[in-house]
Amino acid sequence: MKALPNPTNIIISLCTASLLIFVFAFTSTPSDETIAQNEWVTLFNGEDLSGWMIPEGDNGHWRVVDGVIDYDAMSEAEGDKALWSDQEYEDFVLKVDWRITETPYTNPNVPIVLPDGSHKLDENGEVIRMAVPDSDSGIYIRGTSKAQVNIWNWPIGSGEVYGYRMDSSMPRAVRAGVTPSINADNNIGEWNTFIITVEDEYLTVELNGHKVLDHAHLPGLPESGKIALQHHGSQNESGEWVSPPSLVQFKNISIMEL
Template sequence: MRTGSAILTTLAVLFLSVAPVLAEGEIEDGFVSLFNGKDLTNWTTPEGDGGKWKVVDGVIDYNADSEAKGDKNLWSEKEYGDFILKMDWRIKETSGLYPVPIVLEDGSYLNDATGKKLTIQMPNADSGIYVRGTSKAQINMWCWPIGSGEVYGYRNNQKDPVIRAGVTPKINADNPVGEWNQFTIIMVNDRLTVILNNKMVLENAQLPEVPAMGRIALQHHGGVNADGSYKPASSLVQFRNIWIKELPNPKSP
């Protein structure tokens, strides 16, 4: 009978044997790697971060405790226009109870009889992916019932009901906290498609006036309290297997 350590060793060997095949498949499809599994090459660490964005056991790890005084996000060095972005991500653990609103299918909130937005205290952690260099075009990763993949900045600042509904997930496709998820994010002109764990959560959603080019960011969110405890919804996240394929666009500068 195999011991637990023997089983883990076998799984690790199997993963390492499959990983080069997966990488080869991405390269053959025109993708390039944005993360080498060793260091933060291709990324710009926030000034004064204090080593909170780091590589641990082959993944980008963040604990929400950046010491940077300004922008705390991890940004790609390069700007991108139209692209297909693939990455694995996971929320390591939740960081406290957060008043989570109930988002409806049309992107609006569920209200009580007086018109006040309803919230439910739930365990949560929060991060996201910025595209085209702007926080408004943030693809959320969190524990809300609506699911990850929504574009918070557009959903909350858009009066057009069609656009608002378009940036609201069609389905909650998240794996449980602690398990890995896979994003495929596709940007073409001002249209965004998001596939989460092989399920279409956004389809050709319009992001009006989104910049034509911009860097990609892995989002800092939350932080720590004076006593060292995490604030609710802090970013306790990891990323791996980050690949991007640039798409031709005659409209790009």
């Protein structure tokens, strides 16, 4: 007579199968699951700045040129000079192409950023700094400049979240998590592609096909907010840049809400 299965083995097998189903469900990517249900929405039509809030008093410095958003870092607006989306967003995937057009300012204070987000020090415990031709912009998520996905020419590369990395009150794991794992930027003047995923308080940034931030935790990130393209830089009375300017262009901006 064929022996009956051991009831204990059956229970163990069922528990193992249930555990595998749970693990699969937990580790699957929500954005992958929702692609079939949600649609990409274009945030820039290539013709004008419809859907964006031009800062009052800007006087045409945020503009559309040859199908791209072009900024000369010279907005005449008082106060905030960033270009904000009309709508607010919660969880989403954002695709955007960007490029730095030129780097007329040499930044003398660029640190060497270590993998844990800290700065390399010299023998006296001082931060080692270097001079780098630099322009500076970024993309604000959920309405806060602290959660800015950086665009610049630092050796660490674009995609980091400076506001969190430099916040000494944040846990070390958070500061390390918002530090790019690789410099994936193309050369100055060449186009780059961000794919930015925001889910709850977590951020993933893919740059030119490389995942530079992977599920980075942003404690205190607002539940929803607008997206912004950052202004940075100013000139002195002689017309010389005194900080890295946002000499950038953007195109192919689209979003999928999760």
